[in-house]
Amino acid sequence: xxxxxxxxxxxxxxxxxxxxxxxxxxxxxxxxxxxxxxxxxxxxxxxxxxxxxxxxxxxxxxxxxxxxxxxxxxxxxxxxxxxxxxxxxxxxxxxxxxxxxxxxxxxxxxxxxxxxxxxxxxxxxxxxxxxxxxxxxxxxxxxxxxxxxxxxxxxxxxxxxxxxxxxxxxxxxxxxxxxxxxxxxxxxxxxxxxxxxxxxxxxxxxxxxxxxxxxxxxxxxxxxxxxxxxxxxxxxxxxxxxxxxxxxxxxxxxxxxxxxxxxxxxxxxxxxxxxxxxxxxxxxxxxxxxxxxxxxxxxxxxxxxxxxxxxxxxxxxxxxxxxxxxxxxxxxxxxxxxxxxxxxxxxxxxxxxxxxxxxxxxxxxxxxxxxxxxxxxxxxxxxxxxxxxxxxxxxxxxxxxxxxxxxxxxxxxxxxxxxxxxxxx
Numbered sequence: 001x002x003x004x005x006x007x008x009x010x011x012x013x014x015x016x017x018x019x020x021x022x023x024x025x026x027x028x029x030x031x032x033x034x035x036x037x038x039x040x041x042x043x044x045x046x047x048x049x050x051x052x053x054x055x056x057x058x059x060x061x062x063x064x065x066x067x068x069x070x071x072x073x074x075x076x077x078x079x080x081x082x083x084x085x086x087x088x089x090x091x092x093x094x095x096x097x098x099x100x101x102x103x104x105x106x107x108x109x110x111x112x113x114x115x116x117x118x119x120x121x122x123x124x125x126x127x128x129x130x131x132x133x134x135x136x137x138x139x140x141x142x143x144x145x146x147x148x149x150x151x152x153x154x155x156x157x158x159x160x161x162x163x164x165x166x167x168x169x170x171x172x173x174x175x176x177x178x179x180x181x182x183x184x185x186x187x188x189x190x191x192x193x194x195x196x197x198x199x200x201x202x203x204x205x206x207x208x209x210x211x212x213x214x215x216x217x218x219x220x221x222x223x224x225x226x227x228x229x230x231x232x233x234x235x236x237x238x239x240x241x242x243x244x245x246x247x248x249x250x251x252x253x254x255x256x257x258x259x260x261x262x263x264x265x266x267x268x269x270x271x272x273x274x275x276x277x278x279x280x281x282x283x284x285x286x287x288x289x290x291x292x293x294x295x296x297x298x299x300x301x302x303x304x305x306x307x308x309x310x311x312x313x314x315x316x317x318x319x320x321x322x323x324x325x326x327x328x329x330x331x332x333x334x335x336x337x338x339x340x341x342x343x344x345x346x347x348x349x350x351x352x353x354x355x356x357x358x359x360x361x362x363x364x365x366x367x368x369x370x371x372x373x374x375x376x377x378x379x380x381x382x383x384x385x386x387x388x389x390x391x392x393x394x395x396x397x398x399x400x401x402x403x404x405x406x407x408x409x410x411x412x413x414x415x416x417x418x419x420x421x422x423x424x425x
Contacts, residue, residue, distance in 0.1 A: 037134075044134055046130060047131065050123075061116040072097075072098070091286065098283070101279050132250065135417075141214065143408075143410045147404055155193050162186055234416065236424070241416070248422040259331070262320055262326075266320035266324060277303070352408050
């Protein structure tokens with residue numbers, strides 16, 4: 001007895017001497033969805049890679065609008081074979097320096113610059129589209145963790161209820177008012193709850209790793225619980241949401257930028273029917289020779305290509321026209337996809353909202369009352385144990401479905417916001 005008391009005292013001292021920081025480390029603070037979204041956008045490697053890609057395309061704008069480098073020419077002209085380095089033996093011998101510059105036909109440089117700008121703009125909106133997708137994934141993963149945590153709470157509560165049932169069944173069996181089979185049934189149901197608990201714990205570990213991957217931090221970083229929330233209805237109609245999407249969805253803007261790039265490319269293809277020019281100037285220095293004073297000379301000229309390869313230019317026009325048509329059809333496809341997504345999301349949100357209200361105000365209170373009534377009836381031998389167990393399982397399932405509907409509502413709302421490209425009030 002004294003030894004037992006000694007061990008108890010030692011255990012109490014050990015608990016009291018644990019630092020508060022060690023206790024708090026086991027319970028991470030409550031998580032905030034908006035804070036997680038900010039961190040994910042700031043630290044996610046894919047976002048950083050997309051931003052670097054956008055910078056790469058912005059660097060092409062200046063290149064597209066620049067002239068080609070001018071050409072410098074140095075030459076020794078009309079030298080004599082029998083006196084290769086004597087510039088005073090013949091009046092035609094000269095030392096020449098010249099410059100030439102390639103000049104595209106008027107408007108070509110501007111169109112090339114516009115095409116590069118539109119392509120860079122498309123990349124910029126692709127980053128915003130990726131941020132929307134990342135935001136949706138963080139919210140979905142967060143509320144999946146919320147559902148798992150609530151399910152664990154419900155499982156623990158039902159394990160405690162089953163412990164009471166086991167005690168009650170054992171008491172009734174000991175006085176000859178119950179069957180030993182009731183005890184076994186309760187124990188089997190308790191073991192099933194423990195099995196579910198193990199499954200939920202594994203799900204939480206997997207979801208925690210998925211969320212940490214989105215946040216670019218180690219997979220084992222603890223993720224705290226998510227606070228309870230109220231579901232808020234969407235105040236806009238499907239028509240309003242489609243208008244919001246056309247104005248705010250980055251993918252719309254990216255496609256419009258690509259269409260504008262294709263239109264600029266089409267205008268550039270038409271310009272290819274006009275020649276490019278090469279302007280040159282040469283200065284020739286001559287020495288006196290053969291009794292002549294050897295006056296210095298110059299030459300200036302313009303050369304240009306002959307745009308006679310019509311098949312190549314027609315192919316360029318066809319390519320740019322196809323690019324514009326492709327962009328317009330992809331825009332129509334996106335509109336149809338968004339319209340369908342909005343309709344489905346609104347229907348899913350309405351279904352979940354109605355289920356939440358039904359569970360909260362009707363089904364769960366009624367199932368709880370039924371369980372309480374069955375418990376009282378079993379105590380006085382008016383209800384068999386199987387009925388009592390069935391009422392407990394029914395309440396357990398409805399409570400889990402309630403929290404599942406809560407989490408699904410928030411996830412569907414996040415999907416709708418990703419579809420329209422804007423956080424809804």
